[in-house]
Each structure stands twice: as C-alpha cells, then as structure tokens.
Amino acid sequence: MFVNNSLDGSGWMMVRSGNEQGLVPASYVAPAVPQRPNSVYSTASTATSTQASVTGSSPTIKKKGPAVAPKRGAKKLKYCEALYDYSARTEYEYDMQEGERFVLINADTGDGWAEVEKGGTVKSVPASYIREV
Numbered sequence: 133m134f135v136n137n138s139l140d141g142s143g144w145m146m147v148r149s150g151n152e153q154g155l156v157p158a159s160y161v162a163p164a165v166p167q168r169p170n171s172v173y174s175t176a177s178t179a180t181s182t183q184a185s186v187t188g189s190s191p192t193i194k195k196k197g198p199a200v201a202p203k204r205g206a207k208k209l210k211y212c213e214a215l216y217d218y219s220a221r222t223e224y225e226y227d228m229q230e231g232e233r234f235v236l237i238n239a240d241t242g243d244g245w246a247e248v249e250k251g252g253t254v255k256s257v258p259a260s261y262i263r264e265v
Contacts, residue, residue, distance in 0.1 A: 150243050210236040212248060212262040226255045228262075236264060 144155045212235075214228040226234070226248065234248035240259030247254055248262070 148243070211265050212236040212246070213265045214257075214261060215263055216261050218258060218261050220255075224255055226250065226257050228257055233265070234262070236262075239264070 143158050145158045145161055147154065147156050147161065211233055214230055214232045214234075216228075217230055218226075218228040220227045234250050234257070237247040237249050237254055239246050244259055245256045246259040246262060248257055
C-alpha cells in the first residue's frame with residue numbers, strides 16, 4: 133500500500149493499494165518504515181571501517197565468494213534506463229533524469245510502478261518511464 137504522507141489538516145490521507153486509490157482517516161494509518169534490502173554489490177559491514185578509525189589501523193575486508201559456484205543460466209542483474217525526467221513525490225520514489233540507469237528489481241506488477249536500485253537503496257519509479265536495457 134502506498135501512502136501519501138502529506139497531511140493537509142483535514143484528517144484524511146490519500147492511499148493507494150494496487151490499482152485502487154482513495155482517502156482514509158489519517159488516524160487509521162501507521163507510518164511505514166521501509167526496510168533497506170541487502171545490497172547486491174557488497175557484503176562488507178561498516179563495523180570494520182569503524183573499528184579501523186578507532187584503532188588507527190587500516191581495515192581488512194575479506195570478500196567472500198558464493199558458497200557454491202553459480203549454475204549455468206544463473207539469474208543475471210537486469211538494468212533499466214529512464215525514458216523521461218521524473219520528480220519524486222515521496223521519499224519512496226527516485227528522481228530520474230532521461231538516460232539515467234538503475235538496477236531493475238521488480239518490473240511493473242500491475243500497479244504502474246517498478247522497483248529499482250541505485251547505490252544500494254531500492255525505491256519506486258513509474259514503470260512507463262523506464263525501459264529494460
């Protein structure tokens with residue numbers, strides 16, 4: 133469910149669930165805290181760099197490979213490109229410039245939005261504003 137977080141003082145909020153959209157009493161809506169997904173790029177923790185700054189030593193980060201070799205035909209990352217400029221309307225959306233590229237997480241699931249990743253953060257963009265590359 134998407135919630136428009138802007139309150140106009142009327143006590144009502146605009147929400148969207150799938151293709152349905154409408155007003156609900158603001159007191160019925162709890163603020164959603166988005167969970168940051170794990171990055172597909174790095175498994176390094178920040179504890180190593182924090183410890184290094186305290187002890188003055190250089191951090192030692194060991195990269196771990198996959199537990200088993202990937203099978204042939206393993207899932208590859210999909211990328212998409214912005215077809216148009218878009219200004220985010222909530223903190224859960226990305227601003228986009230035409231030609232900007234993202235990692236495509238979930239294409240349009242029927243609600244007109246796609247989930248994309250950039251810099252380890254997943255947010256939504258209008259599905260009709262991107263194309264898979």
